[in-house]
Amino acid sequence: EAQVTQNPRYLITVTGKKLTVTCSQNMNHEYMSWYRQDPGLGLRQIYYSMNVEVTDKGDVPEGYKVSRKEKRNFPLILESPSPNQTSLYFCASSSRLATNPRLETQYFGPGTRLLVL
């Protein structure tokens, strides 16, 4: 089954304690992204990756790091979490631009609810 998985699904942590949210996709997609969702703001892109070892900042990258050592994995790292990073996080993947633009559809993981105390 084609899917994007995220772990953990729920996490409560304290300010300053480093954490990693994993993301993995089995569709051989080149593009992967991280978003955060906050009430009234929709989803905002944190970081994205065009392919292995190629990452770039999205709209709200401050306080986050990512890595793309393998095509299927794109972990999100919070080195020193703060309460303003309490949010719902989504990982997404999509294929490269193709003759059929529907292939650009992003597939989302189930989300990770993070609470930073």
Added chain:
Amino acid sequence: AQKITQTQPGMFVQEKEAVTLDCTYDTSDQSYGLFWYKQPSSGEMIFLIYQGSYDEQNATEGRYSLNFQKARKSANLVISASQLGDSAMYFCAMRESVPGSARQLTFGSGTQLTVLP
């Protein structure tokens, strides 16, 4: 200026009736894609429908159709014959073609749809 505007924070519709969720967008690109996603209370993001900027016909997927008015820069989602299971948050999103970049989706703030029995 916001890229994607959803002016209806909340909408109510009677079961079996049709409902239109508004979305306007702002871009200077000639080639872009418009997406609608559904987010039920469980949190996952579900892809509904896609419209390419060069598509001459409005996209349809089952009970979902997209009323695409390019000159007005609007991409409204129409849900026909509403069902109780359609109650969810709905997000409009746009992907722009930026040369040399992998910019992903820009999301609106969402519309919470409630279907009444």
